[in-house]
Amino acid sequence: MSGQARSPRERYREQTRAEIKEAAVRQLAQGGVEGVALLRIAKGIGMSGPALYRYFASRDDLLAEMVVDAYEGLAADIREVDLTGGGRTALGALAGAFRGWAVREPHLYLLIQGTPVPGFRAPAESVLRARAVLGPFLKVFAEGRPLRSMDPLVAEFAQWLRDDADVAAWVGQWTGLSAEDAAAPVALTGAVLAWPQMHGSVSLEVAGHFSGMGHRPATLLDTQVTLLADAFQLA
Amino acid sequence: MSGQARSPRERYREQTRAEIKEAAVRQLAQGGVEGVALLRIAKGIGMSGPALYRYFASRDDLLAEMVVDAYEGLAADIREVDLTGGGRTALGALAGAFRGWAVREPHLYLLIQGTPVPGFRAPAESVLRARAVLGPFLKVFAEGRPLRSMDPLVAEFAQWLRDDADVAAWVGQWTGLSAEDAAAPVALTGAVLAWPQMHGSVSLEVAGHFSGMGHRPATLLDTQVTLLADAFQLA
C-alpha cells in the first residue's frame, strides 16, 4: 500500500514508526486518549523520550495518524461485507460490520468518532476515509424509494450534490449514478442518514452509557436499521 | 435548590465553589476538557494553585460535578417543554429542546455524552440525571402503538422492567403505569430508543463532523424523529 522502502534507512524508519503507533494503540486501549504519552511509549519501546520526535512532529501528529489508520481499518471491514442481494439484508450486514469493528476496538472508535481534541482539526484525509466507510451504503440505498417524510432531507442533499462536485464524484464512484439522476440524492441521503443512525447506538454502547440497562445493544442497532430500511422501502 | 447556608462560612464556601465551576466551564468552552486546568482556573480567580484543593478533591472530582450540573441543565430545558397535545408534535418539541441545549452548550454536551475520561467512572448520580432527561419522553411514548418490527426490542425492555424495580418506579413516576401494564414497556422502549436516535445526529453535529456537508442538522434530526414517531404510530 505505502511505497516500497527505497533505502534500508527508509525501511527501518517505517518499521519504527509502526512500532510506535502499535505501542500508542496499546496505551490508548488502556487509559484512553489521555493515556497516550510519548514518554511512556518511549519507555515501552526502549527509547528515551525525545527520540520519538524524530518520527512524529508532536503528540497531536501521532494521534492524527492514528485517526487515519483507524478509519482505514473500519473502512476495510465495511468493504469486505458481501452486498449481493442488496436491500435490508445488505444494510443489516453493513451495520453489523460497523458495530462489530467498534465493539472490537472501542478505544479506536471513540478516537475517531468521539470528542474532538482541543482545537479540533479536520484533516482532509480524514474526510476521505470517512467517505470510504460510507461508500458501500450508497450502493445499498441507490435502490431505495424513500417515503414522503424523507423529502425535505432528500431535497437538501440534492442541492449539495449539485453544488459539490467532489461529493457527486464520490456518489458516482460507488453507484455509477450521475448527479442529475434522481436516485443519486436518494443514495446520498440514505448513506448519510445511516451514519448518525448507527453512531447513535454504537457510540453510546462503546462509551459505556448502556451499562446496567437491560437490552442487547445489537437489538437496538437492528431496530434502528430497520427504521431506516422501512423509510427507504428497501427490499 | 441546595440546602440553605447554615453559617456564613458555608455560604462563602458554596459561593467559591460556584465561582470555580463557572471558571471551569468557561475554560471548557475554549480548550475542551483538556483545557480545564486547576492552575489556570486558580490564576483566573486570583487564587494560587493548591487553594482549589480545599474545594475539590481533585480535577476529576471537579469534572464529575460539572457533568452532574450539565445533566441538570439539560434536564431543566427538557422539563420545560410543553407536552400538551402529545404525539409527534410533543416528541418533536422534546427533540428540539434536546438539540437546542446541545448546540447552545456544545462543550457541555460533549462533556456528558462524549468520550468518557480515562478510567471511566459511572457515578450513580449521573444515571439519575440521565433519567431525568428521558423522563418526559416516557410520557409521550406511553401512547405509542409500536410496529411489529419493534417487538424484539420491546420484549427486551419488558424483561428489564420486570427485573429492575428502580426502572419500573421511574417509568411509573412519569407515566402512572405499573410494570405489568402493556404500555409500560412500550413507553420505555420509545424513550430509550429516542436517546440514541437524537444522540446520533446531535453528537456528530456538535463534534463538528457535519462541517462541510450540505444539509441542515435540524432537518436531519427531524427526519430521525419522524422515523421514530412512525415506528410508534404517534398521532
Place this chain on the structure above:
DNA sequence: CACTTCAGTTATACCTCGTAACGAGTGCGA
C-alpha cells in the same frame, strides 16, 4: 478572651510535552 477550625500561602515531588545541544553510527558520492 483563649482556642479551634479553616482558607490560602509557599515549597516540593513527580509527570507530561517539547526544544536544544551534543555524541555516534550509517550510507553515499568522489
Place this chain on the structure above:
DNA sequence: TCGCACTCGTTACGAGGTATAACTGAAGTG
C-alpha cells in the same frame, strides 16, 4: 576506499500540569 553529511539517539533543560506537605493568618466558637 575514504571522508563527509545525514540521521538517529542520547542527556539537559524549561514550561506547565496534578497533587501533597507544612506553615501562616484570620475567621468563628465556647
